[in-house]
Amino acid sequence: MAETEHGTARQAGLLQPVVAGMLAAVVGFASSFAVVLQGFAAVGATPAQAASGLLALCVVQGPLAALLSWRWRMPIITAWSTPGAALLVATGMPEGGFPVAVGAFLLAALLIVLAGLWRPFGRAVAAIPPSLANAMLAGVLLDICLAPMRAVGTMPLLALPVVLAWALAWRFARLYAVPLAVAVAAAVILLATPLPGEALSDILPRPEWVAPRFTAGAAIGIALPLFLVTMASQNVPGLAVLNANGYRPAPGPIFTATGLASALIAPFGAHSLNLAAITAALCAGRDAHPDPARRWVAAVAGGLAYVALGLGAGFAVAFIAASPPLLIQAVAGLALLGALSGALHSALAREAERIPAILTFVTAASGLGFLGIGAAFWGLLAGGALLLLERGRR
Known part of the structure; x- marks a missing residue:
């Protein structure tokens, strides 16, 4: 009898982190896949290329999380860069189309590898004031976060149920x-705008190779901001979540691994992989398992679940392609409100840096394009220059 109870307890102990990991994967995928697909489309990806990118992200980030977690016996969750996808939405299609964007994805991945391997470079990136990095992110996010209200004004009968469901x-x-x-957006779309039969006729995702092209404008306007946003808004918070739950992984090997994985999938249309933050809390906290030494199982389960979710990438792309674009943007904007709030709070936390941060924010949000380089870079440059002037005055 005692042995049976002990066996049941062991089974329940394994079930808890498995369920937590699967929940983290479903929440992470459902909360931001629309943002990722919007980002790919904005920089020129065809529906097939967008499906390939989403598939590559899922089938690589899942095993990567499982491998890292098993190797160090820590719940190390990897994810795609949602703020990076929002950056792509704000940047728009580069001259030369999606192959140029893919080249920028590859360069950003190599910068992440460099940050992991070469400590002076990693320290230099860490020296960028968080206020400016977060202000740049907030400027990138602002336009897409306005989409829910634009959708309510343009199509209230379709958008209001989505916004109200989110608020409740x-x-x-x-x-x-x-x-x-x-889920509500999907129901509204199916009821109000029936999808044509051919839209879902071929939904099996297939990897599509996109030969990267490299240009100076995309390197400065896409690759560098993508790298900075990924490091500042994903990798650093991801490490903070792990540290808060008692885990102390070495950041260098993690950055190197996620950078190499990002480089591997870039030619298939995918942007950056990085440490997860929000979903990591589901796997690293007590809800995953009372024993911190067993929570790594949650990360393994979540990683395997992502592989299964990746097989639905073709359906997700086909559904979004046949849906009202503004309504999809509204869902993406709702998904990013929390990120915008956190970025603004961090950007304005230090009084001495508020004006440079605000300059960074408004420049990044302005949509300024100059010399083929997007507003995110110019915002960081403008705010950094003003901060240096202020420090020189002091």
């Missing part, structure tokens, strides 16, 4: 607010 879920079950908004 945010009040009572915040973790499920964006997935519920996605």
Whole structure:
């Protein structure tokens, strides 16, 4: 009898982190896949290339998380860069189309590898004031976060149910607010705008090779901001979540591994992989398992679940391609409100750096394009120059 109870306890102990990991994968995918697909489309990807990029992200980030977690016995969750995808939406199609964007993805991945391997470079990146990095991110996010209100003004009967569902879920079950908004949006689209039969006729995702092209404008306007946004808004918070739960992984090997994985999938249309932050909290906290030494199982389970979710990439792309674009943008904007709030809070936290941060924010949000380089870079440059002038005055 005692042996049976002990066996049941062991089974329940394994079930808890497995369920937590699968929940983290479903929440992470449902909360931001629309942003990722919007980003790919904005820089010129065809629906097939967008499906290939989403598939590559899922089938590589899942095993990568499982491998890292098993290797160090820590819940190391990897994810795609949602703020990076929002950056692509704000940047728009580069001259030369999607192959040029893919070249920028590859350069950003190599910068992440460099940050992991070469400590002086990693320290130089860490020396960028967080206020400016977060202000740049907030400027990138602002336009897409306005989409829900634009959708309500343009198509209130379609958009209002989505926004109200998100608001009610945010009040009572915040973790499920964006997935519920996605579900309501899908129901509204199916009821109000029936999809043509051919839209879902071929939904099996296939990897598509995109030969990268390299240009100076994309290197400065896409690759560098993508690298900085990924490091500042994903990798650093991801490490903070692990540290807060008692885990102390060496950041260098993690950056190197995620950078190499990002370089591997870039030619298939995918942008950056990095440490997860929000979904990492689901796997690193007590809810995953009372024993911190067994929470790594949650990360392994979540990684395997991402592989299964990746097989639905073709359906996700086909559904979004046949849906009202503004409504999809509204869902993406709701998904990024939390990121915008956190970025603004961090950008304005230090009084001495507020004006340079605000300059960075408004420049990045302006959509300024100059010399083929997007507004995110110019915002960081403008704010950095003003901060140096202020420090020189002092």
